[in-house]
Amino acid sequence: MPYFRNIVQAIRTVAAGLRVTLPYHFARTVVVQYPDVEPTVQPRYRGFHTYQIERCVACEACVKACPAACISVGKSGPRKIDKTRNLAVGGAMTRYEIDYGTCLFCGLCVEVCPTQCLKMGSIHDDSCYRREELAVDFIKLAKGGRRTIEPIWMTKPNPPAWVAKARDARRDLDPDKREWMARADDPQYCAELAAQAAARQD
Numbered sequence: 426m427p428y429f430r431n432i433v434q435a436i437r438t439v440a441a442g443l444r445v446t447l448p449y450h451f452a453r454t455v456v457v458q459y460p461d462v463e464p465t466v467q468p469r470y471r472g473f474h475t476y477q478i479e480r481c482v483a484c485e486a487c488v489k490a491c492p493a494a495c496i497s498v499g500k501s502g503p504r505k506i507d508k509t510r511n512l513a514v515g516g517a518m519t520r521y522e523i524d525y526g527t528c529l530f531c532g533l534c535v536e537v538c539p540t541q542c543l544k545m546g547s548i549h550d551d552s553c554y555r556r557e558e559l560a561v562d563f564i565k566l567a568k569g570g571r572r573t574i575e576p577i578w579m580t581k582p583n584p585p586a587w588v589a590k591a592r593d594a595r596r597d598l599d600p601d602k603r604e605w606m607a608r609a610d611d612p613q614y615c616a617e618l619a620a621q622a623a624a625r626q627d
């Protein structure tokens with residue numbers, strides 16, 4: 426009677442599968458109409474990095490820790506933290522780039538950063554037309570007062586209210602900090618800050 430045994434077996438298998446999937450049919454829908462509705466991002470979520478250029482000492486610890494070799498750092502001279510202002514002074518930053526074409530979002534770069542100027546952010550989506558555009562130049566972002574990327578849809582006119590609020594929070598709107606960010610690649614400005622720090626110590 427293998428024929429009937431197979432039928433019973435098939436019914437049992439289907440019933441076992443439905444016992445798992447059927448309750449979802451009646452469960453409350455959890456789909457979020459993103460980006461019209463703000464998504465909930467968990468506190469330890471690892472999205473695109475946020476980077477505070479004016480506190481980066483260009484030590485390259487992040488570069489060495491990165492298993493995907495996707496971070497590039499350049500400086501015109503040694504940088505160190507001026508403890509009075511909690512700001513890196515000395516040489517200028519000439520490069521800080523992360524290639525998201527190869528980044529694993531593992532967070533190892535963040536763990537080794539001695540000044541905690543690099544963190545994993547909450548933005549999870551970005552899009553571009555060419556692979557080269559996945560390499561993000563954080564110095565260019567800092568010049569525009571930004572510490573992380575902004576997806577193209579976020580920059581369009583009349584975004585949903587939550588987007589405008591989140592976008593402004595992610596841009597550094599403090600005028601003093603904006604100047605540090607915008608001029609972190611300016612050797613003369615960084616040298617002036619170093620001279621001021623040295624004068625304070627005398």
Ligand code: SF4
Nearest residue numbers: 481482484485487538
């Ligand atoms: S580890 Fe931190 S301070 Fe050092 S280069 Fe990377 S981001 Fe800058």
Ligand code: SF4
Nearest residue numbers: 491528529531532534
């Ligand atoms: S998250 Fe991981 S893969 Fe991405 S830049 Fe940092 S260390 Fe490299």
